[in-house]
Amino acid sequence: MKMTSIALALTLLGSTATVTAQTTPPAPATSGSENDVNSPDVAAANRDVEAQAAARQNAVTDANAGAQAGADAQYAADLDAYRAALRAHHREVALDARIAEHKERAYADAMADWRRQVYACKHGSTRACNAPTPDPANYW
Template identity: 50%
Template sequence: MKSIFLLGLASAALLSTGAIAQQVSDTDNTGHAQPAGAPGVAAANAVSAAQSQQQAAATDAVNAAVQGSADQDMAAYRQAVMANHRIAANDARVYAHQQRAYADAMMAWRAQVEACHKGHPAACNAPSPNPADFW
C-alpha cells in the first residue's frame, strides 16, 4: 500500500513539473512571453529536463519496488495454493478410506443380520460392527 502511495506521489510530481516547465518556457519571471530562442528559456528548459530525469529515476525506483513486492505476493500465493492442494488431496484420501471402512462394516453387519435370521444366536448377540475396526 505504501509503495502505491509513493507511486501516486511520483506521478503527481511528474505531472506538476511538466506544467511548471511549460509555464517557465513560455514566460519570464514577470509573466511576459519570451521568444523561443531566448537564453532564459533554454536555461529553464535545461532545469526542467534535469528535474524530469530525476523524477523519472525516482518513479523507476518506485516501480521496481512495487514489482518486487508483487513478485513476492505471487510467490506466496502459489505456495498457499500448493499447500491447500496437498491438504485437499490428503483429505480426499482420508475420506475415501473412511467410506471404504464404513462400507466394509455395513457388509459385515448385513452378514451378521443374515446369520442371526438363520438362527445363529451368537450373531444375534454380537455387537454391530464398528467402522473403526475396518480402518
C-alpha cells in the same frame, strides 16, 4: 445647474479616458537588451530553464522507476506466496480426500459385515445375534 452639467461631463470624459488607457496595450520597447529575444542573456536563461526542466523530469522518471520496481518486486513476492499457498492447499485437499476415501471404505466394510451378521442372525445363528454391531473404526 450649469456647473453640475460641466462637472458631470468632465467626469464622464475622465472615465472614458481611463478605460481607453487600460485597454490599449503598451508599445514594445525597441531599445535595450532586456526585451531582445535574440540576446545571449535570454538564450542562456532559456537554456538554464530547459536544463532545470529536464533535471526535474529525470528526477520524476527515476522516482517512478524506483516505485515501479518496488511494486513489481512486491507483486512477484505476492504471486509466489499465493502459488505456495495454493500448492499447500492442494496437498491438504488431496490428503483430506485420501482420509475421506479411507473412512468411506471402512464404513462400507463395516456395513457389509453387519448385513452378513443380520442375515446370519435371521437364519438362526445366536452367536451372530449376540455379537456386537461392527464399528467402522475397527476397519482402519
